[in-house]
Amino acid sequence: MRLVLPSEDNPALTLPINQLCRELLLNDLNLLPRSTLAEVSRFAVSKNFRRRLGEASSPSGISAEWHEAQA
Numbered sequence: 296m297r298l299v300l301p302s303e304d305n306p307a308l309t310l311p312i313n314q315l316c317r318e319l320l321l322n323d324l325n326l327l328p329r330s331t332l333a334e335v336s337r338f339a340v341s342k343n344f345r346r347r348l349g350e351a352s353s354p355s356g357i358s359a360e361w362h363e364a365q366a
Contacts, residue, residue, distance in 0.1 A: 299334040310334040 302308040312334050 297336055299336060301329045301332050303329055311336065 299310055301310055306329065310332070
């Protein structure tokens with residue numbers, strides 16, 4: 296596991312998850328104090344996870360079909 300803290304010197308720098316899942320995240324993150332935010336992420340993902348049908352090329356592990364079903 297790793298803890299990623301936002302840059303307090305450069306507010307334009309976002310957390311890595313914001314770049315991958317922009318449309319899925321809360322739009323009002325800018326209203327929260329940056330000093331109270333952090334991202335916890337894993338360094339590795341199990342090979343079996345990436346072998347699930349239709350998800351190998353998805354950066355978030357969520358298939359395009361799932362996104363379409365939610366619309």
